[in-house]
Amino acid sequence: MGYDNFSTFHTSQDGAVLTVTFDCPPVNVQGIPMLDDLNRLAELLERDRGIKVVVFQSAHPEIWVCHADTHFLKDMSIDAVDRQDVKLLYLQEVLQRISEVPQATIAKIEGFARGGGHEFALACDMRFAARGKATFMQMEVAMGILPCGGGASRMARQVGLGRALEIILSAQDFDADQAEAYGTINKALDPDDIGPYVDALAKRIARFPAESIEACKRAAYASIDLPIQEALKEEAYQLFQATSRTPAIRRFAQADETGVQNSLENQRNWNQIVLAVQEIL
Amino acid sequence: MGYDNFSTFHTSQDGAVLTVTFDCPPVNVQGIPMLDDLNRLAELLERDRGIKVVVFQSAHPEIWVCHADTHFLKDMSIDAVDRQDVKLLYLQEVLQRISEVPQATIAKIEGFARGGGHEFALACDMRFAARGKATFMQMEVAMGILPCGGGASRMARQVGLGRALEIILSAQDFDADQAEAYGTINKALDPDDIGPYVDALAKRIARFPAESIEACKRAAYASIDLPIQEALKEEAYQLFQATSRTPAIRRFAQADETGVQNSLENQRNWNQIVLAVQEIL
Amino acid sequence: MGYDNFSTFHTSQDGAVLTVTFDCPPVNVQGIPMLDDLNRLAELLERDRGIKVVVFQSAHPEIWVCHADTHFLKDMSIDAVDRQDVKLLYLQEVLQRISEVPQATIAKIEGFARGGGHEFALACDMRFAARGKATFMQMEVAMGILPCGGGASRMARQVGLGRALEIILSAQDFDADQAEAYGTINKALDPDDIGPYVDALAKRIARFPAESIEACKRAAYASIDLPIQEALKEEAYQLFQATSRTPAIRRFAQADETGVQNSLENQRNWNQIVLAVQEIL
Numbered sequence: 001m002g003y004d005n006f007s008t009f010h011t012s013q014d015g016a017v018l019t020v021t022f023d024c025p026p027v028n029v030q031g032i033p034m035l036d037d038l039n040r041l042a043e044l045l046e047r048d049r050g051i052k053v054v055v056f057q058s059a060h061p062e063i064w065v066c067h068a069d070t071h072f073l074k075d076m077s078i079d080a081v082d083r084q085d086v087k088l089l090y091l092q093e094v095l096q097r098i099s100e101v102p103q104a105t106i107a108k109i110e111g112f113a114r115g116g117g118h119e120f121a122l123a124c125d126m127r128f129a130a131r132g133k134a135t136f137m138q139m140e141v142a143m144g145i146l147p148c149g150g151g152a153s154r155m156a157r158q159v160g161l162g163r164a165l166e167i168i169l170s171a172q173d174f175d176a177d178q179a180e181a182y183g184t185i186n187k188a189l190d191p192d193d194i195g196p197y198v199d200a201l202a203k204r205i206a207r208f209p210a211e212s213i214e215a216c217k218r219a220a221y222a223s224i225d226l227p228i229q230e231a232l233k234e235e236a237y238q239l240f241q242a243t244s245r246t247p248a249i250r251r252f253a254q255a256d257e258t259g260v261q262n263s264l265e266n267q268r269n270w271n272q273i274v275l276a277v278q279e280i281l
Numbered sequence: 282m283g284y285d286n287f288s289t290f291h292t293s294q295d296g297a298v299l300t301v302t303f304d305c306p307p308v309n310v311q312g313i314p315m316l317d318d319l320n321r322l323a324e325l326l327e328r329d330r331g332i333k334v335v336v337f338q339s340a341h342p343e344i345w346v347c348h349a350d351t352h353f354l355k356d357m358s359i360d361a362v363d364r365q366d367v368k369l370l371y372l373q374e375v376l377q378r379i380s381e382v383p384q385a386t387i388a389k390i391e392g393f394a395r396g397g398g399h400e401f402a403l404a405c406d407m408r409f410a411a412r413g414k415a416t417f418m419q420m421e422v423a424m425g426i427l428p429c430g431g432g433a434s435r436m437a438r439q440v441g442l443g444r445a446l447e448i449i450l451s452a453q454d455f456d457a458d459q460a461e462a463y464g465t466i467n468k469a470l471d472p473d474d475i476g477p478y479v480d481a482l483a484k485r486i487a488r489f490p491a492e493s494i495e496a497c498k499r500a501a502y503a504s505i506d507l508p509i510q511e512a513l514k515e516e517a518y519q520l521f522q523a524t525s526r527t528p529a530i531r532r533f534a535q536a537d538e539t540g541v542q543n544s545l546e547n548q549r550n551w552n553q554i555v556l557a558v559q560e561i562l
Numbered sequence: 563m564g565y566d567n568f569s570t571f572h573t574s575q576d577g578a579v580l581t582v583t584f585d586c587p588p589v590n591v592q593g594i595p596m597l598d599d600l601n602r603l604a605e606l607l608e609r610d611r612g613i614k615v616v617v618f619q620s621a622h623p624e625i626w627v628c629h630a631d632t633h634f635l636k637d638m639s640i641d642a643v644d645r646q647d648v649k650l651l652y653l654q655e656v657l658q659r660i661s662e663v664p665q666a667t668i669a670k671i672e673g674f675a676r677g678g679g680h681e682f683a684l685a686c687d688m689r690f691a692a693r694g695k696a697t698f699m700q701m702e703v704a705m706g707i708l709p710c711g712g713g714a715s716r717m718a719r720q721v722g723l724g725r726a727l728e729i730i731l732s733a734q735d736f737d738a739d740q741a742e743a744y745g746t747i748n749k750a751l752d753p754d755d756i757g758p759y760v761d762a763l764a765k766r767i768a769r770f771p772a773e774s775i776e777a778c779k780r781a782a783y784a785s786i787d788l789p790i791q792e793a794l795k796e797e798a799y800q801l802f803q804a805t806s807r808t809p810a811i812r813r814f815a816q817a818d819e820t821g822v823q824n825s826l827e828n829q830r831n832w833n834q835i836v837l838a839v840q841e842i843l
Contacts, residue, residue: 026824026826027825029823063829073818074815074817076810077802078806080807083799088795088798089801092794096790104446104450124443126443141767141774141778142769142840144770144774144811145777145804145810146797146801147797148797148800150797152782152785152800153790154790157441157786157790159745160720160721160746162688162748163748165778166687166748168778169688170763171770172766186443186447201451205450207423208423208452209422212422212423212425212427216422216428217446217450219433220442220445220446223438224437224442225790227506228506229377232369232373232377233367234364235431236370237364238427238433239357239429240358240360242427243357243359245361246425249355249359249425251424251425252351252354252355253351255351255424256351256354256355261308261347261351262307262308264307264308264343264344267393270420270454271453271454274418274423385727385731406727407727407728438718438723464724464725465722467728485732488704489704489731490703490706493702493704493707496707496708497703497714497727497730498727500708500709500714501717501718501727501730504714504717509719510658513650513658513715517649517650517654518645518648520651520707520710521641523706524638529638529705530635532705533635533636537632541632542628542631543589544589545589545625548589548624548625549624551699555704
């Protein structure tokens with residue numbers, strides 16, 4: 001599919017897992033070249049059912065993804081606008097597009113993730129961070145603005161409003177354990193464990209059908225934007241989208257024939273059944 | 282009120298607490314008979330102000346409530362539908378109806394709760410799980426679908442979006458402590474403690490007026506579906522619904538006469554006052 | 563600005579931090595005088611860009627803010643109203659107005675915070691509580707009503723729905739550690755630590771521009787009331803509101819000149835940079 005010729009990261013594919021490694025010295029700055037790269041990456045991913053999981057990591061020993069480029073921040077407009085005239089920033093558009101790719105996205109954070117870098121992590125589906133290496137901060141309030149790469153909008157979708165406000169208003173470094181306790185990341189892991197953990201998770205998800213992964217994402221994101229009755233309708237809609245495109249019915253038929261639900265032994269064994277059933281296409 | 286003649290569970294009433302014990306060998310499968318039973322249970326509860334709390338438990342030594350029946354899953358439609366034509370599934374409808382009963386509902390989980398079983402737990406107001414016994418999973422993505430008993434819609438209403446996506450996309454067993462850490466359950470408890478804990482909680486809530494329990498539920502659920510100004514209006518609306526039907530004003534009048542708020546000693550004692558005041562009808 | 567002549571609290575100003583100390587013996591009851599005071603406080607704060615952070619604490623050794631006054635509760639209407647006719651209660655209006663002040667607000671809780679007192683805490687941006695001193699409860703369900711100072715509406719915006727329902731339905735005391743575990747507060751702190759912790763946080767935030775503090779608050783609160791696309795637009799709107807009124811562009815220009823993003827050494831140092839940059843006006 002041509003996941004190459006990017007200037008700020010390189011990619012490698014292992015089965016249905018695409019690993020994106022940011023490598024943009026000296027600090028992996030989140031500039032226009034990186035946003036252009038991410039935008040093209042999203043465009044490719046939107047049309048690719050061969051890739052099911054994307055892992056974002058960094059080649060830099062201390063930095064995951066840096067804050068937004070001060071080059072373009074210093075040229076921002078200083079004119080207030082009317083609410084009805086406001087347009088999304090390019091940074092917001094690109095990160096929202098990444099958030100909406102049909103693949104499962106995992107941020108594997110082993111360094112600084114501040115400002116726009118942290119906002120990029122929040123635009124991924126899941127986040128794991130290495131103890132002693134990952135450091136987070138939203139510094140925008142101190143500069144005179146607010147997190148405007150979706151950070152002010154996405155933070156409270158991960159943690160309670162009170163903890164979101166503390167992170168956004170305090171402009172203070174916090175580490176992986178604090179991030180886990182507050183809920184901005186899924187889990188803090190020891191530096192030696194994060195690689196195998198994310199690898200196993202990515203490979204597990206990559207065994208499942210691309211279309212059910214997409215259906216899960218669509219319904220989960222919709223659920224926090226909609227009242228429950230509308231969310232349930234979207235869930236039902238996504239179900240039929242999935243069954244029309246996946247081997248679901250054949251898998252349930254086989255599960256029915258082999259009597260999964262008639263056997264306590266089988267019930268004990270679902271962690272393996274979900275893998276074994278992938279042979280039914 | 283006739284809480285009998287169910288085929289997949291039996292019930293017992295102790296004061297205003299109804300205990301529903303799933304008992305549908307071999308594995309408490311979530312089939313049409315169970316959904317029919319739950320639908321009839323909800324219908325009875327909707328009209329019953331004598332029952333104030335419902336506890337859901339299982340007679341099975343290893344299984345709380347099993348996933349949805351593969352018999353009907355294998356016959357699902359594989360036709361994609363238009364978004365405007367989508368109808369809720371029977372499973373969604375029944376679990377949403379359970380979610381909306383006026384009683385406080387408690388899932389007391391001492392075994393497997395996977396797929397539709399876990400989604401049923403998420404449709405209850407509160408969830409407690411026994412360490413070493415409870416095991417959770419959403420396996421749908423692996424089968425080719427998504428959690429479609431409200432699970433894709435309700436998960437992020439309990440935990441952050443990132444952790445909801447991990448649970449839904451990884452199709453992996455997780456235990457009571459992990460569930461507590463992520464927030465899908467209220468608390469993990471030792472196997473010997475869960476019985477007394479849930480019993481005490483159920484009996485405590487059951488002492489309070491049925492109409493204020495309902496008002497609390499209505500306002501709390503509405504609050505996550507509505508912007509804050511609309512949520513506050515619903516809260517005020519539920520207040521007047523409650524005061525028109527409960528002894529609230531007489532209780533406040535007595536609290537005022539006895540000077541609760543003039544005495545530090547009384548202020549120290551609210552945990553008991555809330556029980557003592559139940560004598561005022 | 564005249565932060566004096568309040569009857570239920572006194573205030574002291576240290577730079578851009580206003581400390582509000584409740585002092586209304588015998589129990590800091592949340593009566594009309596306190597609501598009138600809070601309403602006037604909010605009115606003053608709305609027009610004051612000199613105050614950037616407000617800390618709410620108590621002079622009482624055991625009580626932070628008491629529940630609502632039983633004097634006015636006993637006179638509440640007992641007539642049910644139509645949904646379209648419902649008006650917000652004065653208590654709801656005042657706490658919502660406090661929630662919307664442009665300043666960062668911090669509840670520093672070292673005593674009982676039950677009923678309306680707890681709801682007042684939930685209306686603040688952040689909450690910290692002292693172990694062994696803070697005690698929380700929503701007792702309304704036991705009295706026959708529901709938390710109607712925004713508590714039923716705001717609880718699930720802080721914690722998962724299940725834990726919100728347990729707190730609201732159980733009418734039971736819980737302590738600072740439980741509050742931290744459930745997420746109703748940001749952090750539980752030892753009694754000797756809470757003072758210095760809140761002081762340092764308040765002073766840190768108070769160094770940042772008033773207009774970016776306000777923009778952060780507006781966007782974060784809006785984010786949970788709006789679908790993501792609308793939330794992102796509000797975030798962009800607030801960005802231009804902020805840049806038109808703060809030294810943001812000059813700070814980014816200087817950061818660009820001094821090459822923050824070209825130096826790993828600088829990247830390691832953001833916790834200090836955010837303070838140093840405050841000299842650029």
